[in-house]
Amino acid sequence: MAHTPHTDWLAAAATAAGQQGPGNLLRVILVVMVLGCVLTAWFLLRGYKRKDD
Secondary structure, three states: OOOHHHHHHHHHHHHHOOOOOHHHHHHHHHHHHHHHHHHHHHHHHHHOOOOOO
């Protein structure tokens, strides 16, 4: 295994960052899915709240 200098590694990481593909789209989908699950759980569970008047 050859040793790669830090500058070459950073340069390769910077060029690869622009070629990540659908990473941002998948992040957005996951965030929307989690928020949807939380809102659905809140909506369903609020119906079970008892009002003691």
